[in-house]
Amino acid sequence: xxxxxxxxxxxxxxxxxxxxxxxxxxxxxxxxxxxxxxxxxxxxxxxxxxxxxxxxxxxxxxxxxxxxxxxxxxxxxxxxxxxxxxxxxxxxxxxxxxxxxxxxxxxxxxxxxxxxxxxxxxxxxxxxxxxxxxxxxxxxxxxxxxxxxxxxxxxxxxxxxxxxxxxxxxxxxxxxxxxxxxxxxxxxxxxxxxxxxxxxxxxxxxxxxxxxxxxxxxxxxxxxxxxxxxxxxxxxxxxxxxxxxxxxxxxxxxxxxxxxxxxxxxxxxxxxxxxxxxxxxxxxxxxxxxxxxxxxxxxxxx
Amino acid sequence: xxxxxxxxxxxxxxxxxxxxxxxxxxxxxxxxxxxxxxxxxxxxxxxxxxxxxxxxxxxxxxxxxxxxxxxxxxxxxxxxxxxxxxxxxxxxxxxxxxxxxxxxxxxxxxxxxxxxxxxxxxxxxxxxxxxxxxxxxxxxxxxxxxxxxxxxxxxxxxxxxxxxxxxxxxxxxxxxxxxxxxxxxxxxxxxxxxxxxxxxxxxxxxxxxxxxxxxxxxxxxxxxxxxxxxxxxxxxxxxxxxxxxxxxxxxxxxxxxxxxxxxxxxxxxxxxxxxxxxxxxxxxxxxxxxxxxxxxxxxxxxxxxxxxxxxxxxxxxxxxxxxxxxxxxxxxxxxxxxxxxxxxxxxxxxxxxxxxxxxxxxxxxxxxxxxxxxxxxxxxxxxxxxxxxxxxxxxxxxxxxxxxxxxxxxxxxxxxxxxxxxxxxx
Numbered sequence: 001x002x003x004x005x006x007x008x009x010x011x012x013x014x015x016x017x018x019x020x021x022x023x024x025x026x027x028x029x030x031x032x033x034x035x036x037x038x039x040x041x042x043x044x045x046x047x048x049x050x051x052x053x054x055x056x057x058x059x060x061x062x063x064x065x066x067x068x069x070x071x072x073x074x075x076x077x078x079x080x081x082x083x084x085x086x087x088x089x090x091x092x093x094x095x096x097x098x099x100x101x102x103x104x105x106x107x108x109x110x111x112x113x114x115x116x117x118x119x120x121x122x123x124x125x126x127x128x129x130x131x132x133x134x135x136x137x138x139x140x141x142x143x144x145x146x147x148x149x150x151x152x153x154x155x156x157x158x159x160x161x162x163x164x165x166x167x168x169x170x171x172x173x174x175x176x177x178x179x180x181x182x183x184x185x186x187x188x189x190x191x192x193x194x195x196x197x198x199x200x201x202x203x204x205x206x207x208x209x210x211x212x213x214x215x216x217x218x219x220x221x222x223x224x225x226x227x228x229x230x231x232x233x234x235x236x237x238x239x240x241x242x243x244x245x246x247x248x249x250x251x252x253x254x255x256x257x258x259x260x261x262x263x264x265x266x267x268x269x270x271x272x273x274x275x276x277x278x279x280x281x282x283x284x285x286x287x288x289x290x291x292x293x294x295x296x297x298x299x300x301x302x
Numbered sequence: 303x304x305x306x307x308x309x310x311x312x313x314x315x316x317x318x319x320x321x322x323x324x325x326x327x328x329x330x331x332x333x334x335x336x337x338x339x340x341x342x343x344x345x346x347x348x349x350x351x352x353x354x355x356x357x358x359x360x361x362x363x364x365x366x367x368x369x370x371x372x373x374x375x376x377x378x379x380x381x382x383x384x385x386x387x388x389x390x391x392x393x394x395x396x397x398x399x400x401x402x403x404x405x406x407x408x409x410x411x412x413x414x415x416x417x418x419x420x421x422x423x424x425x426x427x428x429x430x431x432x433x434x435x436x437x438x439x440x441x442x443x444x445x446x447x448x449x450x451x452x453x454x455x456x457x458x459x460x461x462x463x464x465x466x467x468x469x470x471x472x473x474x475x476x477x478x479x480x481x482x483x484x485x486x487x488x489x490x491x492x493x494x495x496x497x498x499x500x501x502x503x504x505x506x507x508x509x510x511x512x513x514x515x516x517x518x519x520x521x522x523x524x525x526x527x528x529x530x531x532x533x534x535x536x537x538x539x540x541x542x543x544x545x546x547x548x549x550x551x552x553x554x555x556x557x558x559x560x561x562x563x564x565x566x567x568x569x570x571x572x573x574x575x576x577x578x579x580x581x582x583x584x585x586x587x588x589x590x591x592x593x594x595x596x597x598x599x600x601x602x603x604x605x606x607x608x609x610x611x612x613x614x615x616x617x618x619x620x621x622x623x624x625x626x627x628x629x630x631x632x633x634x635x636x637x638x639x640x641x642x643x644x645x646x647x648x649x650x651x652x653x654x655x656x657x658x659x660x661x662x663x664x665x666x667x668x669x670x671x672x673x674x675x676x677x678x679x680x681x682x683x684x685x686x687x688x689x690x691x692x693x694x695x696x697x698x699x700x701x702x703x704x705x706x707x708x709x710x711x712x713x714x715x716x717x718x719x720x721x722x723x724x725x726x727x728x
Contacts, residue, residue, distance in 0.1 A: 009502075088618055108620035109504035110574030129622070131504030166504060194498045 004101065004122035005296055006113055007132035008173040016138070016174065022295035023142050023288070029066065030287060040069035043301045046099040047073040048091075049126070050106040055262055055286055056126050056135070060103045063293035069100070069301065087111060088118060095121045100301045104128075109166075122300045130164045130227060136261050137170035139292040141178075143285045144217055147257060151178035155253075157211040159185045159242060160221030160269055163192055167261045168221060176201045185211035186221075186242060189232035208242055215252040219259045220244050220270050238268065245271045249279060257281050303331030304721035307342050308680060311350025315357055316655035317662075317671035326355055328678030331720035336672055348723070350682055353715060356654045357672050358390025358679025361631060362661040363455070363480075363534060363558060363606035366392070366423070368414060369407070370399025375611040375699045377411070380631070381419035382697035383609070385725035387631040388714025390679035391422040391669055392609075393661070395455040396433065403428035403439035405447035412448050420724040421717070422679070424667065426480065429454045429468045435461055438468055445475045450665040453480035455534055456581075458516055460486055462523065469529035478530040478556075478664060481520050483541065484581065488512035493622050495583040499568040505621065508583050510538040517541040521548045524555055532664055533557035535608050537582035539592030546601035556664050557596070558606040561630060561637035564593040566704065576617045576624035577704045580610065594641065597648060597656065604660040605653070607634045611700030629703040632696060636710030639685055644711055650685060682716040689713055 008016070029035050045064040049057050057073055064071035074094075085093075087106075094102060101122045104112050109129030116123050127133040144151060156175055162168045162184050175182050176199035184195055184204045196202040205211050212218060223238060249256060258270075258280045266272040275282060308326040313336060315321075320336070327335040327342055335342075361384060367375035377394075384392045394411065396402030402411060408425050415423035427444035431437045433454040441452055452472055458481060459465040465481070472479045489512040494500050496507025517533055521544060524531035536542055536557040548555040562580065567587045571578040578584060596602035610627025617624050638657070642648035662670030669677055693706040717725035 086615070086618070087620060106620070108622050111620045114574045114620060129504050163501070169504065192496075192501055194501045197498050198502055 004116060004124055004300060005134055006116060006123065006125045008134045008137050008170045009132065013177045016141070016177065019138055019292070019295045019299065020142055020145065022298065023138070023291040026291040026294045027288070030290065035066050036068060037066060038068040039298055040064070040067040040301050043069040043100045044098070045069050045071045045101050045103060045297065045301065046094055047071060047103045048094065049073070050076040051127070053105055053126070055289065056105065059286070059289040060126065060293050063290050063297055066290065067294055067297060069297070087115065091115050091119055095119050101297065124296060124300060127166050129166065131166050132170045133166040134170050135289070135293055135296055136167050137174040138296070139285055139289045140171055140219070140259060141174055142288045142292050143259065143281050144257060146284065147255070148216070151175060151180045154180045154216040155183070155214055156180050156217040156219060157183045157185060157215040158219045158221065159208060159211055159244065161190045161223045162186045162195055162221065163190050164224040164227040165221045169198065171219065172199050172202060183211045183215070187233040187238070208248065209251060212248050213251045215256055217257045217259060218244060218252060221261070222263065222265060223269060243269055243271065244274050246273055246277070249274065249277070259285060262286065305329045305345035306348055306678070306718060306721045306723070307340070307345040308348045308350050308355055308682070311353045311355035311682065313355045313672065314651050314654050315672040316651050317357070317659040318673060320672070321651055326672060326680060328680065328718070328721040331678050333672050333674055333676045333678050335674060348716070354650065354683040354685055356681050356683060357658040357670050358717070358719065359388045359635070359657045359681045360391040360393070360661040360667065360670055361389045361607050361609065361634070362393045362604055362665060364392045364394050364609040364631065365397065365611065365627070366394040367611060368398060369410065373699070374613050376418070377414050377423060378418035379697060379699045380609065380611070381415070381421045381423060383629070383631040384421045385717040386697045387633070388635050388681045388683065388717055389421060389631060390681060390717055390719045391424060391667065393424045393426060393450060393665065395426055395453060396428040397456040401428050401433050402426070403431050403433065405440060405443040408444045408447040408449055421719050424450045424665065426451045426453050426455070428452065429459055429479065430464060433457055435459050435464060438464070438471065441468070441471050441477065442475050445477055449477065450667065451478045451480050451532070453482065453534065455480065455482045458482050458484045458486065462519055465520065466523050466527060469523055469527035469531070473527055473529040478532050480532045480534050481516065482534050483513050483516035483520060485512045485515050488515070493579065494571065495568040495585045497568060497586050499571065503573060508581070510540065510585060510589065513538045513582055514540040514544070517544050521545070521553065521555055525553055530554040535560050535563065535582055535606070536596070536602060537563045537585050537589060537593065539589050542592050542596040542601050546599060549601065556603045557601065558604040559593050559596060559602045560606060560608045561634050562628060562704070564590060564597070564641055565637050566590070574621045575704070576619065576621055577628060577702050579621060579624055579626055580608070580628050581626040594647065597642060603656065603664060605634065605638055605656045606661065607631055611698050612702050613700050617702045627702070629693070629696065629698050629700060631698070633691055633703065633705045633708070633710070635683065635714055636689070636712050639712030640710060643685065678718065678721040680718040681714055682718070683712065684715045685712045687711070687713045687715065
């Protein structure tokens with residue numbers, strides 16, 4: 001990881017372990033009154049978001065500030081992008097201001113990979129289209145490791161709109177590298193069979209009961225209506241067949257963790273009482289996002 | 303109209319079954335004699351010893367971008383790239399601005415080519431007005447003005463009824479119908495071949511079936527109407543076997559393949575590099591193998607480049623925003639010889655056939671052979687010349703090629719149009 005962080009696929013297990021280990025060091029900081037470290041004092045981070053985001057952008061910004069770095073956040077609608085500037089020109093302009101890293105979210109898969117070929121500044125991928133969202137997978141792993149000593153051998157069900165999910169892809173690569181058993185589940189038009197070939201250890205089912213039985217972790221995904229140029233699945237059938245309800249949890253391990261990358265749509269992919277249940281670690285995921293992003297930024301900007 | 307005495311080359315003229323060391327004499331722009339013992343003191347001499355002398359190569363599928371997109375390519379620059387690639391004739395698709403859907407635009411292209419092009423340019427007219435797929439274009443008057451085929455290339459004719467009517471007219475006017483076979487509903491939003499690679503990159507897929515269903519439809523319509531139907535840039539294995547089957551049934555169906563479809567697969571795509579983005583997309587290995595096999599079996603008649611220049615400003619973008627298409631004219635000979643001839647899969651004669659007499663027959667051009675009386679269009683090849691493609695030195699105005707830095711064996715060393723040497727790399 002000499003330059004930025006573009007995806008989990010390119011990382012080794014050892015590199016991931018190092019980030020997670022460092023993130024664990026940062027976790028206790030959350031409960032201290034002085035949350036600020038000076039590890040990146042004088043460094044500058046630019047957050048460039050071409051897509052709407054609340055939690056990820058805020059999380060990166062807080063992570064940078066807790067490390068003592070300066071952070072500037074830019075959203076595309078308020079920038080020269082709205083004036084027709086190309087992506088390369090926008091990034092070159094920002095790079096000329098010499099930030100130490102650029103965090104970028106973009107609706108096009110591969111946008112940060114394309115830019116990384118031309119820019120000297122390290123780029124952290126905060127989600128590219130339907131491709132990868134590496135820091136989400138890292139914070140998901142950290143959250144599971146708060147409850148389990150290892151990811152190896154865990155049974156993880158990832159349920160929902162898999163084909164459009166960058167969270168699913170990054171998590172699949174990560175879990176696979178650590179020897180977890182992953183079941184992908186969703187409506188057939190949103191779960192092409194080729195998905196299981198992305199990494200070793202994947203299986204596929206269209207039956208939610210089958211996916212959840214014996215699961216240690218249930219990871220729900222949002223239906224990404226904004227990425228679908230059609231209605232691949234009848235909306236009225238989504239919740240009955242792929243919405244997570246309390247009765248499902250009885251099929252899983254008693255210790256099951258319910259996760260969701262957010263934003264959650266209560267009553268669409270997850271029942272309200274499940275989202276608020278004691279098995280739900282959805283808010284822990286958000287909290288761990290800061291520690292993980294601190295570890296990533298420290299690694300890249302130091 | 304010039305004269306040239308091309309001496310002592312290995313003359314390969316598939317149309318006449320000729321393969322021998324001989325001289326080719328062009329006088330006043332026409333081939334007048336082929337053989338040994340020719341004497342002609344008046345003509346300049348071209349020593350082709352150790353080289354291969356073939357009929358001028360014909361590329362039946364290029365985009366010259368003029369009129370309307372002169373920042374990408376012009377008839378002049380496209381023709382220079384053609385000459386550098388060994389092509390003496392190029393056939394240009396109508397998706398210019400305005401679209402070549404009327405005799406006026408056809409005449410403009412022919413006139414601009416006469417003024418500026420260094421090789422022969424033959425226009426293809428649109429099937430429908432504006433290539434919008436709805437109302438038929440003025441096919442008869444375009445034919446009178448000089449088009450050699452009709453096509454809405456870049457887009458299919460989605461409405462089967464419109465395609466049926468177009469084929470009926472095309473048969474009556476004796477022009478072939480070339481279809482860009484793509485079901486737009488199946489391919490909607492797609493950026494690359496649908497498969498493991500598209501899933502991995504998070505890019506939307508274009509299934510091979512989007513090509514296959516249209517090839518199937520058009521073959522059935524060709525049977526219904528009796529029209530001559532040609533599949534542009536065939537890329538899918540089922541499409542290739544359907545064409546083969548149609549030929550076995552005796553239907554007037556032909557097809558062409560682009561060099562990138564028999565050399566590159568989807569897994570060769572450099573992640574998010576738009577120089578690998580075109581339509582049809584680079585498909586899976588099994589489709590690449592089928593394209594190679596299609597040349598062997600005769601299901602594929604011609605090699606054509608689909609030369610599609612786009613300027614850097616359009617290709618230097620997020621993959622999904624970039625336009626489709628890559629350059630092809632300067633790399634076609636090297637790729638074809640490398641894939642088929644140097645591997646021993648196909649004879650040099652057969653490959654020359656796919657680039658000369660085969661496209662000439664489909665389009666009914668009086669070219670593609672070295673018969674006495676034919677136009678003096680000649681390509682001189684060095685099948686063993688080793689070279690590296692530097693796209694920054696391309697004659698095209700654009701730079702969008704996945705073959706930059708690629709090492710080739712085999713190249714055109716001279717391109718002769720009507721007895722004039724228009725490209726000379728000796």
